[in-house]
Amino acid sequence: MNLAAGSSDFEKQQYEALKAAYRLFGHGDLMKFWLFENHRCIYKWAHYFPIYEKWFEAYRGKEIVFVEVGVQNGGSIQMWRNYFGGNAKIVGIDINPACKQFEDATQNIFVEIGSQDDPNFWAAFKEKYPRVDILLDDGGHFSNQQILTFREMFPHIKDGGLYACEDCHTSYQARFNGGLKKSDTFIEFTKNLIDELNAFHTNGTLPPTYNTLNMGGIYFYDSIVVVEKKKIPFKPFDLPVGDFAEVNAE
Numbered sequence: 001m002n003l004a005a006g007s008s009d010f011e012k013q014q015y016e017a018l019k020a021a022y023r024l025f026g027h028g029d030l031m032k033f034w035l036f037e038n039h040r041c042i043y044k045w046a047h048y049f050p051i052y053e054k055w056f057e058a059y060r061g062k063e064i065v066f067v068e069v070g071v072q073n074g075g076s077i078q079m080w081r082n083y084f085g086g087n088a089k090i091v092g093i094d095i096n097p098a099c100k101q102f103e104d105a106t107q108n109i110f111v112e113i114g115s116q117d118d119p120n121f122w123a124a125f126k127e128k129y130p131r132v133d134i135l136l137d138d139g140g141h142f143s144n145q146q147i148l149t150f151r152e153m154f155p156h157i158k159d160g161g162l163y164a165c166e167d168c169h170t171s172y173q174a175r176f177n178g179g180l181k182k183s184d185t186f187i188e189f190t191k192n193l194i195d196e197l198n199a200f201h202t203n204g205t206l207p208p209t210y211n212t213l214n215m216g217g218i219y220f221y222d223s224i225v226v227v228e229k230k231k232i233p234f235k236p237f238d239l240p241v242g243d244f245a246e247v248n249a250e
Contacts, residue, residue, distance in 0.1 A: 004041050018046060028053040033079050040102075042075035048166060051221050055162055056083070056134065063087045065132050069116050069139035069149060070094060074102035076138070077109055091129060093139070117145045122152040133158050137165040142176050146186040150227075155210060157229040165190075169223045190225050193218055200235050 003015050019035050026032070031049035034042055059066075064087075066080055071094035080090050092102065092111045103111040112128075114121035116139045135157060137149050146165050154163050170176035171185035178185050195202070199212040216230025 004043075030056075030079060030083055033082055037082070039078045040075035041073035042079055043072065044076070045167075045223060047222060048224065051224055051226075055164065055226055059084060059088075059134065061085045061087060063089075064134065065089045065091060065129060067091045067093065067129070067132050067135045069135070069137045071096075071099040071102060071111055074099065077102060077111075081107055081109055091132075093125070095140075116140060116149045117142075119148070119152060122149075126153075126156050131158055132156055133161040135161075135163050137163075138167060141167050141170040143171055143178060143184060143186040143189070147189050150186075150189075154227065154229070155214070159214075159229055159231050161229045163227040163229060164224060166224045168225055187225075190218065190220075190227075193227070 003012060007015075015035075022031060022035055028049055030052050031046075033039065034044065034049065060083065062084075064084065066084060066088055068076060068080065068091070071077060071092035074092075077090050077092045081088070084090070086108065088108065090107075090109045092099065092109070093116065094111065094113060095115050097113050100111050100113055103109060112125060114125070116122075116137075132153070135149075135153050137146055139145055139149065146168075150163065150165070157163050165186065168187055168190075171178045171182070171187035172180055182188065193211060193215065195206055196209050196211040197215050197218060199206045199208045213232050214229060215232075216228030219226040219228075
């Protein structure tokens with residue numbers, strides 16, 4: 001496997017160093033596929049792969065529906081097919097009609113063409129795919145796109161599934177209308193989800209929302225946010241279980 005044509009000398013040096021490091025210390029089939037197998041271009045940050053492995057490994061070999069927003073060169077859907085196995089349905093989404101060429105129904109790979117900031121597209125998508133186990137947003141990277149995609153699709157994720165958005169560093173970049181602490185960015189949006197997660201403890205200041213009742217946890221990494229879809233069956237409570245000990249404070 002070689003880097004894409006036009007890569008700089010520095011990128012070539014990084015690539016060779018990363019392959020050497022993987023041979024000595026690496027683990028994980030996703031990075032192995034990325035570095036060594038023949039595939040179409042996969043443009044990813046190297047530190048994403050251990051995060052993928054941590055969250056996605058439990059779904060391997062299962063009959064899941066995995067959705068990735070952003071198809072681009074079609075390499076990542078090859079990677080997901082290889083990783084999850086033949087029982088998984090891999091669905092890519094892209095605004096570019098040319099990406100339809102990467103669809104291969106014989107391999108259970110499908111590509112839907114549409115814009116992630118179009119609620120009408122998502123309405124049609126949810127009707128066509130009534131079940132989604134994992135959604136990975138690697139789409140347009142603008143915060144308004146990421147926020148709308150979360151609002152449209154998190155309720156659609158199967159209980160026990162995952163919602164992940166990557167390249168969240170664009171929330172800090174001016175070319176993506178971002179900036180540190182800028183209130184309308186995806187990162188600031190997800191920080192507010194922390195309050196929703198803890199809504200039961202606000203004494204009514206923030207009434208519990210759908211997210212309060214369906215988020216198992218929110219996990220922040222460099223450039224990636226992962227949200228667990230987990231139905232919360234009852235209001236959190238605590239109990240004093242066990243014998244009390246006599247404690248003398250002097």
